[in-house]
Amino acid sequence: xxxxxxxxxxxxxxxxxxxxxxxxxxxxxxxxxxxxxxxxxxxxxxxxxxxxxxxxxxxxxxxxxxxxxxxxxxxxxxxxxxxxxxxxxxxxxxxxxxxxxxxxxxxxxxxxxxxxxxxxxxxxxxxxxxxxxxxxxxxxxxxxxxxxxxxxxxxxxxxxxxxxxxxxxxxxxxxxxxxxxxxxxxxxxxxxxxxxx
Amino acid sequence: xxxxxxxxxxxxxxxxxxxxxxxxxxxxxxxxxxxxxxxxxxxxxxxxxxxxxxxxxxxxxxxxxxxxxxxxxxxxxxxxxxxxxxxxxxxxxxxxxxxxxxxxxxxxxxxxxxxxxxxxxxxxxxxxxxxxxxxxxxxxxxxxxxxxxxxxxxxxxxxxxxxxxxxxxxxxxxxxxxxxxxxxxxxxxxxxxxxxxxxxxxxxxxxxxxxxxxxxxxxxxxxxxxxxxxxxxxxxxxxxxxxxxxxxxxxxxxxx
Numbered sequence: 001x002x003x004x005x006x007x008x009x010x011x012x013x014x015x016x017x018x019x020x021x022x023x024x025x026x027x028x029x030x031x032x033x034x035x036x037x038x039x040x041x042x043x044x045x046x047x048x049x050x051x052x053x054x055x056x057x058x059x060x061x062x063x064x065x066x067x068x069x070x071x072x073x074x075x076x077x078x079x080x081x082x083x084x085x086x087x088x089x090x091x092x093x094x095x096x097x098x099x100x101x102x103x104x105x106x107x108x109x110x111x112x113x114x115x116x117x118x119x120x121x122x123x124x125x126x127x128x129x130x131x132x133x134x135x136x137x138x139x140x141x142x143x144x145x146x147x148x149x150x151x152x153x154x155x156x157x158x159x160x161x162x163x164x165x166x167x168x169x170x171x172x173x174x175x176x177x178x179x180x181x182x183x184x185x186x187x188x189x190x191x192x193x194x195x196x197x
Numbered sequence: 198x199x200x201x202x203x204x205x206x207x208x209x210x211x212x213x214x215x216x217x218x219x220x221x222x223x224x225x226x227x228x229x230x231x232x233x234x235x236x237x238x239x240x241x242x243x244x245x246x247x248x249x250x251x252x253x254x255x256x257x258x259x260x261x262x263x264x265x266x267x268x269x270x271x272x273x274x275x276x277x278x279x280x281x282x283x284x285x286x287x288x289x290x291x292x293x294x295x296x297x298x299x300x301x302x303x304x305x306x307x308x309x310x311x312x313x314x315x316x317x318x319x320x321x322x323x324x325x326x327x328x329x330x331x332x333x334x335x336x337x338x339x340x341x342x343x344x345x346x347x348x349x350x351x352x353x354x355x356x357x358x359x360x361x362x363x364x365x366x367x368x369x370x371x372x373x374x375x376x377x378x379x380x381x382x383x384x385x386x387x388x389x390x391x392x393x394x395x396x397x398x399x400x401x402x403x404x405x406x407x408x409x410x411x412x413x414x415x416x417x418x419x420x421x422x423x424x425x426x427x428x429x430x431x432x433x434x435x436x437x438x439x440x441x442x443x444x445x446x447x448x449x450x451x452x453x
Contacts, residue, residue, distance in 0.1 A: 028263070029264065041252075047421065050259075130250045174204070174207065174208050180247060181240060184246050
């Protein structure tokens, strides 16, 4: 069972359910980063991440009156995000579906960094390897992995978000990690990894 | 614990989700089984590598305009209209748009006169205020279009001598974009406002390009322009604004 919402969250939810415009904005301001970064992990590029995260808020506004508050608002939003992502993937509407297109065409490139060209190149290469490995996962595997590894949700919480059994989540995650291991096999001898090995 | 049982709980172990008793049994098997120990180590290294993924923040400008951009999507789309649109209609519409775009590009860039001047000249006597939001948007789109076309024309064989002026122009346009979005709040300008917002992000990318001629970064920006169909959207908005100007002309002077 998920932890119940705190009072502040409950109060915000009630105001959103009454369609109060300031509450809608407060709701978005509070969760936009969380949902955007989840969407970025799932889609792999900034443009789709913005579209996906905004779709999530639109869906949330439409469905919020039916939300009974029996889980955390963030978990509910995670569920909408992952389900919207999986729906879009079924429709193949994301731009990243082009085969072999690198996934780093996003704000990795927009950020101004003060690193040296060599470390910057190294960093970009690693990011690209990681992105490609993530991209090798099926949508379901990616959703489970991202929720566990980057959003730190427990296996039972992921089971709740995706409405799967905990055993299924575990099995999907196991296969996902093995697939990532395979995709990153060329990276095993990278000098930066000795400490991890 | 046997190897099959080990495999069924290895994920829990990797994420420290085993209780102490289970963990102890798991560790005993791992210590005595080289195959299972190897599986665990390799998976653990993989997770370490994946933890190095960076989450770059898109920046203050992006977050500042996030709710505003979302608001533009909140306007309801009538479902009956959506259902009426058939695929062939979209194809016909796309063809017409392409033809009109070609015509407009030809007229603007190969025709006589300065299009910006012509725009102002069209209704000198009708006292159309020169500083309307439409006029400023038109200027903004024209300058952005020239900037993007210049960027797209760059290729690996061409030395890029205009990066400083391009960045300067981008910075100017970013400032304009901010105030322009405030002025374009009414529903009839929704698409225009969205386009200005999209352009603002691309302009930020251009303004943040490194000093040196980094073609890979430039290719990224070009990719974004291409994927979002920015130039096509600019042309469509230019046509819409042109139509609005003609309608205003007609209203102001029915004899024209």
